[in-house]
Amino acid sequence: MIKLRENKESTHHKPIKVANLPSKVYISLSQHFGAACEPKVSVGDEVKTGQLIGSLDKGLFSPVHSSVSGKVIAIQDCPHPSLGKAKAVVIENDNTDSKINESLKTEQEVNNLSVEQLRKIIFDAGVVGLGGAAFPAHVKLTPPKKIDSFILNGAECEPYLTNDFVLMKQKAGGILEGAKIVLKILGDPQCYIAIEDNKPEAIKIMWELIKDTNFKLKVLKSSYPQGGEKQLTKSVLNREVPSGGLPFDIGVVVHNVGTVFAIYEAVYKSKPLYEKVVTLTGSCLANPQNLLVRIGTTVRDLLDNCGSFKNEPAKIVFGGPMMGTAQFTLDVPVIKSTTGIIFFSKNELTNREDRVCCRCGRCVDVCPVKIMPAFITMATERDKFEVAKSYDVMDCIECGLCSYVCPARRDLVGLIKYAKSRIKNK
């Protein structure tokens, strides 16, 4: 792990701003890790904000809801931030934003709900992991064994992103109510709130709220990839997730603060997950923002909220700069896992080079899972996937640090991903 230049200063002081409602939303039916949903509406249907529009009968999935009220005008393949293209429901906004049944519950009413009822509410609301992986949240709330520790992940270790930070600053109360719901579902494990030390304001606010409770606040050194599940269990609990396993296996559940806030809104406000905070940043934007964005809003429409471009963007990345995905069009819509959108200018473009490894060992020094990217990639370049496997390539978390530090500018993580897919598909 190493400290990266953060570049968070352009948005970390900006409060959450509600983004203008777009005239159309493109709501992908692949919002999550798992199977794509089937559309539950047809072209011509009128829908309300929060209405179910996509679901499946069985399998690993999370339901999808409309993020505006209006009329379904198409169900077709649309750009998708990580899949390239995927089927989406296109809804024309009627600008009334009439919502479906968002009733408020009191604390008493919430306390009376059973664990099963809570799980169902969270599932029905389409809550997925908002840290970037979009793993359906209800699965992580159905542990196969006893859980002794729950880590609330507010590390936000990716540079540029401030969406979790502003959420903690402005919605700490909701996050903690959500955490209490999670704790109830998990059978009351110890709760740890993990925040990197570069967010003193969030730490202070959280501390004020939890100092008289038995929640524990863990201030972590800001370094990348501190917020990865595996690193977090190590840093917070000094426990390692077994190779090939999940935090479940060592009695741990990790949820991102955004996910837990969505759980709070689902339970207390009967509100499905149809909007989320997204950081729009990068040197090209005149006015970077933390925007509360309706799922399905395109980059093109979001730009209305950020002033004009200071200079021409050459690369647009969804997610953080380390693990995010570069986009080929402005028509790509926000999905549930979108944490940020970064606009890089031409002189910020990175340049991978076709060089041999000089064995300097930087990648080995920084690798957070302690594999040896140098040897793995040398083997991969010769199609020696067995050798790559023997160097534990499958344990790579694809954080990208090896590529980041490589003085020969080798595409280390790209080669590693290639080796992993070749080994998996054999």
Added chain:
Amino acid sequence: MQNQESKINNLVVSQGPHIQIEGDHIIRRMWATVAAIIPAGVAGVYIFGWYSLQVILVSVVTALICEAVFQKVAHKKNTILDGSALITGLLLAYNLPPGVPLWMAAAGSLFSVVIAKQLFGGLGFNIFNPALAGRAFLMASWPKYMTNWSNPRWQVDAVTQATPLGILKERLPFDLPSYWDMFIGNRGGCIGEVCIIALLIGGIYLLYKRYISWQIPFFYLLTVAVLSFVLMGDKFFSGDVLFSLLSGGLVLGAFFMATDYVSAPISVKGKTIFAIGCGLLTVVIRKWGGYPEGVSYAILIMNAFTPIIDRYTRPRTYGKR
């Protein structure tokens, strides 16, 4: 909005990460290394005279030509601007006695670049440090020239024609130079190894830039210091530590040759073991070997151990027992 949209086309789509560490590039490292070893060469030329400059130039030019010609013939990408052949040429010359015939500098340089580097697959694949392999080749082929030492040019009338280690080893009837003379390079030896202060300036620069890992020079020098104290005196625990550190090619080797990325282990633990092994072998060769100097063979032997050190110092993967 019209205006904005028209501005955006040709978006670059590439794999992450989308940011890159600033200021660290292999080419920059190479040229920094060149800069770091220049002072020792300048000092060598000042100490031993213009002929040493000719030796250096012949070695460097031969290295560059050999690299270019080999890559041309083998249809490989020309990499002579990456600085590595230049470094090899310089380091080989630094490891030659000041009076060596020029054709030997050329022969050694050719061996370094073609045999020790390119035939093994080029930069990144050479098992042995090319400059040291070239020196070993010359030592084996023309030992007479390789052990024919000249004095600093202002000592023309002095009779001494031996290195300090040679004086000690052969028990020659000459006075050993003072620590200060050894520190500034006022002694017999190879062109680039004698001026310790110049070597330290370059070495510390590379350490400061973190282009070389501190473990290799530190543990190499420490091992030599400790073992020399134990073994190199007339009786046990009476060795002259400072003399051992300042003599021979130790400082040159510890900072600039043992730290060669390609032929040293990759992990920090591996580098530490490698450095201790270099120190051990250096003292063993100095004490019991046929030559008074042990650094180049010590490093070459440890180069051969690099793959096995890498295998046994592999870090424990997260989550594995």
